Amino acid sequence: MASGTTLKLKQQRSRDRREQILSAATKLFGQRGIDGTSLTEVAAVAKVPLSSIYDYFEDKRALVLDVPEGNFEALYQKTEPLLVKGGDPVEQLRIIFLTNFQYIKDNPSWGRVFFLEIWPSVLAAEPRVKKAVDKYALRYVQLIKQAIRAGTYRRNLDPYAAMSLMMGGMCHLTAVWLLYGRKYDLVKKGKTLFTTLHNGFVQR
Amino acid sequence: MASGTTLKLKQQRSRDRREQILSAATKLFGQRGIDGTSLTEVAAVAKVPLSSIYDYFEDKRALVLDVPEGNFEALYQKTEPLLVKGGDPVEQLRIIFLTNFQYIKDNPSWGRVFFLEIWPSVLAAEPRVKKAVDKYALRYVQLIKQAIRAGTYRRNLDPYAAMSLMMGGMCHLTAVWLLYGRKYDLVKKGKTLFTTLHNGFVQR
Amino acid sequence: MASGTTLKLKQQRSRDRREQILSAATKLFGQRGIDGTSLTEVAAVAKVPLSSIYDYFEDKRALVLDVPEGNFEALYQKTEPLLVKGGDPVEQLRIIFLTNFQYIKDNPSWGRVFFLEIWPSVLAAEPRVKKAVDKYALRYVQLIKQAIRAGTYRRNLDPYAAMSLMMGGMCHLTAVWLLYGRKYDLVKKGKTLFTTLHNGFVQR
Amino acid sequence: MASGTTLKLKQQRSRDRREQILSAATKLFGQRGIDGTSLTEVAAVAKVPLSSIYDYFEDKRALVLDVPEGNFEALYQKTEPLLVKGGDPVEQLRIIFLTNFQYIKDNPSWGRVFFLEIWPSVLAAEPRVKKAVDKYALRYVQLIKQAIRAGTYRRNLDPYAAMSLMMGGMCHLTAVWLLYGRKYDLVKKGKTLFTTLHNGFVQR
DNA sequence: CATGAATGAGTCTTCATTCAT
DNA sequence: CATGAATGAAGACTCATTCAT
Known part of the structure; x- marks a missing residue:
């Protein structure tokens, strides 16, 4: 005992x-x-x-790689409960997108490491990180595809381009937010981003 | 002699x-x-x-800083002749955006350094680089504002958020293009990006 | 254990x-x-x-500075036991002066570093070394002052000039001794030095 | 022409x-x-x-060596006219000694280089400098010997020790003067030095 | 003589990593 | 598992010196 x-x-x-x-x-x-x-x-x-x-x-590299992995895990755990299974894909997209902003707001250190160090770094080519990132990005792509199939988003929308805009926008906004001293409300700006993108995505 | x-x-x-x-x-x-x-x-x-x-x-830092500066210069020289002075702000925005993609396509090395190293790095806080980047970003912001005033883009569009989407999207698309081996036509994807964003920006 | x-x-x-x-x-x-x-x-x-x-x-500078410090410590430990507390100031002066010569004779390397490198170098302006040197020099000055008060040394003797002569003489003698291959008995010459100076210091 | x-x-x-x-x-x-x-x-x-x-x-070493040589030359040219040929050796000693202090006062840069750099440095073992220094020192020794023979200075005075005291005292005084910001009149202090030494040298 | 440009050999310093205990 | 001590390999930077013109 x-x-x-x-x-x-x-x-x-x-x-x-x-x-x-x-x-x-x-x-x-x-x-x-x-x-x-x-x-x-x-x-x-x-x-x-x-x-x-x-x-x-194992070594420094392993430590570096564990930083995003752990945070991705935490991010998933925050996001999951909020998602209404089987709900509107656009709403799910919105939740995922905004929860990520919220997570960054709550963990700016991680935002810094991920958006300014790991993601842009060649390490993104590192299988372990790449897998996590791909998995995350894929989710966006899938939801966008669902929204297209559901007729909410236009037929000719390139889901990958759309995802690039979402992730890229998030990255840029976060970087600016961090570099300029976190002067404004990141989540609010994130909402604006989403709305603007959504406007560009919808069927008319 | x-x-x-x-x-x-x-x-x-x-x-x-x-x-x-x-x-x-x-x-x-x-x-x-x-x-x-x-x-x-x-x-x-x-x-x-x-x-x-x-x-x-002078030292390594100076070398690092000279990389983006020189290329920004070159990018400007490529872009300038294409711009029809006094023309439609949206058209100018399109030209600037796409010329940048073209420049990256022609100089992938620089794209890599700038989008994966310099821009995200703390170096963006470096006065010399920051100035160049700010100047570049400001141009986007100004054209977007003009387009709003002209009634092409909606009144409630946040020009800074819009710029973030353009630059972030470019950054992400380029990064993916580079990391995945430049398998597709970057400029073409850039056009798709622009169209999608434009759709989200316009007045209805 | x-x-x-x-x-x-x-x-x-x-x-x-x-x-x-x-x-x-x-x-x-x-x-x-x-x-x-x-x-x-x-x-x-x-x-x-x-x-x-x-x-x-810490770095080379720290190493350089530790050389004199350690030796000053050792020199003090050699000198202290020889001083009869409360004894004749002139006798104490003599002991300190000659013990130093003896120490140099026993540690010519240190003599070399100290008298030919550290003391003359700008390093003497280095707080840590300066403090040690000043402390050492001050002792001479104080004993000389005591001897003046005791009436052994003349009233109009400048204690600082006297100290300069003692330290300078030691420095010069040591330098010559080192540069010319330590051909003679340093301590014996030191005694001659002391006697000559003493003659110049005393009251008539 | x-x-x-x-x-x-x-x-x-x-x-x-x-x-x-x-x-x-x-x-x-x-x-x-x-x-x-x-x-x-x-x-x-x-x-x-x-x-x-x-x-x-020829190279840096040659440049370094030329610094004291030129100044020794200048110092001689200043001193020579002041010496009354055949005059009292003690008076000549005094003139030489004090003229040197005056020269240092007028050329503190040289004083610094010579007393804090060249003389203590291993370069003093450098034939060219050594020769010049030896020649200079020898003059002191000779005058001291003359003064002994003339009965002014005591029989048992060691001329080399006496010279060491003169040069060493000058070196130390100059170093302190330089390191502590030239706050007092160097020549005046030099006079005090000479008097004190002289007192120790004379026959009683 | 004059000189701008070039360079090889070194200097101090850092740091990820290992290993004996 | 824990850890203090040790170390090889490398990096940024400097500088006396040379040489073509």
């Missing part, structure tokens, strides 16, 4: 440390960029010995 | 070397990222001794 | 390496000058990897 | 440039130290193309 308890405690502690490291990494990567952040710094901020990072992550 | 010729030859040679370095840098920065590219590599690709880089650029 | 022993061993090893580096630096700085000595050379002589130097010293 | 005139003009110009370079070097060496000064900087201050330095000096 004792050893079982100890084990659990240890596992808990392990998870905590892992989180500490990931969170420190996210913060620092966002602030100074991935290449501008040394593992020594990550360790310092995470209050963990440098070499302990290697107990949780 | 002779010395004049010599001088010209020398100046020509200098310009050439500078171009070689700049071009090597653009290429490598796009391929491996700015931080992932060492000046040693730049020198090797440019077929110039490492220390010669310092004859033309 | 075991871990205690291990810790001590580790600490011992660390101290040793630090000493090795410091000693190599002292030697090389004296031989080739500070600027003429590369950290690569220091590492080689200390038989330590170059990057390990940075485990013990 | 014409060519002769041209030649002379050229020679004059050459001498000027040489002086410019030497003067710039003296200034910069004094300010930043010899190793801290690059030839590029010397060229910039001397307003001469970098490569022209090599038309006048």
